Amino acid sequence: MRDTRREETERGEDATGAVRWDAVPGHPEWYEPDRVAEGLRVLAAATNRVQAARAGSLLGCGGIVHDHGGAVFPAAAAAAPLLLDIAQHGHAAARDTVLGLLDEALSFVPQPGYTRVATPHGEAVRICCAVAHHVRSRSGFLAGLGRTGKLLLADAAAHWRFDVQECVADGDDTIAFGWLSGHLPGGTHVAELHGDGTVSELRAVTLAYPTGWDGRENCLRVVGRSPRELPPGVRLFPARCGEEPRG
Numbered sequence: 001m002r003d004t005r006r007e008e009t010e011r012g013e014d015a016t017g018a019v020r021w022d023a024v025p026g027h028p029e030w031y032e033p034d035r036v037a038e039g040l041r042v043l044a045a046a047t048n049r050v051q052a053a054r055a056g057s058l059l060g061c062g063g064i065v066h067d068h069g070g071a072v073f074p075a076a077a078a079a080a081p082l083l084l085d086i087a088q089h090g091h092a093a094a095r096d097t098v099l100g101l102l103d104e105a106l107s108f109v110p111q112p113g114y115t116r117v118a119t120p121h122g123e124a125v126r127i128c129c130a131v132a133h134h135v136r137s138r139s140g141f142l143a144g145l146g147r148t149g150k151l152l153l154a155d156a157a158a159h160w161r162f163d164v165q166e167c168v169a170d171g172d173d174t175i176a177f178g179w180l181s182g183h184l185p186g187g188t189h190v191a192e193l194h195g196d197g198t199v200s201e202l203r204a205v206t207l208a209y210p211t212g213w214d215g216r217e218n219c220l221r222v223v224g225r226s227p228r229e230l231p232p233g234v235r236l237f238p239a240r241c242g243e244e245p246r247g
């Protein structure tokens with residue numbers, strides 16, 4: 001049976017679902033929880049560029065990222081849906097600030113010991129992939145913003161996820177049928193397998209079709225693994241994602 005209280009603590013949420021930023025993990029010398037709470041409050045209420053810039057400074061310099069250090073904190077994953085709400089309903093200046101912060105959250109590097117977060121899609125998902133999920137969930141809104149929104153969606157697409165629904169054996173390999181989120185290019189990839197509370201590495205997965213795009217059923221060849229290692233419900237993510245800056 002799942003420990004609900006533990007899950008709440010890992011996500012930094014209290015009983016009402018509000019985020020307790022001081023309960024979200026982060027490097028003690030870099031992460032400043034108070035800056036997240038204040039930054040989100042100022043950004044949500046911003047009615048001009050000066051206020052949005054102040055919020056951006058709070059969030060971008062020790063809140064959810066540290067722009068001088070090029071670091072992203074676990075708080076970025078918890079803040080992403082709140083930031084996207086502000087982008088949708090707040091002032092245009094606040095929206096631009098959100099797009100910039102999310103772009104940094106996708107491209108900055110997490111600090112050792114603070115690289116993963118608990119999400120509904122896995123208990124130890126890399127921060128960038130968790131942020132990308134939230135970005136993709138607002139794809140209609142973001143695409144409607146034009147070039148900036150589309151660029152953010154394109155950045156998020158690289159943090160793909162494959163939800164396994166069914167597998168069959170093919171020699172020593174497994175063919176996994178499932179649902180692809182994001183964009184998985186052709187070729188062979190190293191992937192992470194997220195199972196029931198565990199993460200392991202798959203040394204080679206290839207798409208059965210030349211390229212895979214967001215929101216499509218697809219199938220993957222998983223080299224050297226048997227179907228029983230990929231039961232329905234497991235998920236695949238890019239391996240070594242977020243370990244170095246993306247170009």
Ligand SMILES: [Zn+2]
Binds near residue numbers: 126158159242
């Ligand atoms: Zn990622």
